Amino acid sequence: MWFDDWNDIVRVAASTGAIYVTLVLILRVVGKRSLSKLNIFDLVVTVALGSTLASIMLNKDISVTEGAVAFIALCGLQWLVAWASLRVTWFKRLIRSDPRMLLHDGKFLDRAMRDERIMRIEVMSVIRKQGYADLEDIAAVVLETDGDFSVIPRSNASTRSALETIPGEDYTPDSEARPAR
Template sequence: MTFMFFDSWHDLFRVVVVTTCAYAALVLILRFAGKRSLAKLNIFDFVVTVAFGSTLATVLLSKDVSFAEGALAFAMLAFLQWFVAFLSLRLGWFRRLIRSDPRLLLRDGQFLEAPMRKERITHGEIEAAIRKAGHGNVEDVAAVVLETDGDLSVISGTPAERCSALRSVMNY
């Protein structure tokens, strides 16, 4: 008779061994996959991260999936992430397909309502980003940009049109 809390010592031993091996394999694969795998997430990176987590959980807890199958799945996910990054660097249409563009939400202290509505960003979220950047007045901020990873970048000082880092987002 099996209980809800314990089936067998063998099952517990399997979890310990497979968890240790899967953890080591995932760390090694991510190490070789590069820093991009651990960077702030865009949509594709988020999907890969969720897939890694789901695969890890399946390998650890399912007797139907062997460690070798899980390690191969980790390697395939890392390869696919590398391949998508490779294609996005070389093919503009592919980059536009998988990555979002940064969006200007505030310019020279003025909220840009249309882009804010499209991105579903509130005044309060922008004001919070401005405070976190150490600014007390919205009017003193040259720009707030919603970056491709979802972060809000706050640029202060000079008028927005003089900020070279804003060239790609000025056409709001």
């Protein structure tokens, strides 16, 4: 059906405007964290917010007030998870992923790449996009917690102190790390 009546059109327009303003205000109060690069929990909250927004706009059985309460609950849960992940170590490990070294001193770390389901061609693409043509010029490629790749050239890696926070790997060349082809 293309059109039922004007009351439905006016209701959708009014509830959309009201819930949009409500969501913007709630996200403004919650802070920049809600709009940052997404980890898995942030993604779930974002999808839930979008689904809730669509439901409120189109379902006449859900009031704007009920939708606002749902938004507040979702944003409150996101804030609580962020707060707990900063203060409770086991909870942080449960919610957040660690960065992972994929290439070290020009050599691929095959086990890490396999665990993260990353192919060599993807890593090489990231390196090329950063303007490098030789793997030997790269000190490290790290898969960050938000899914981005960091490419650290050898020329910028004198102390490698930023790599010390990457847990669980021994980056000395071994049989696992093979020269790039």
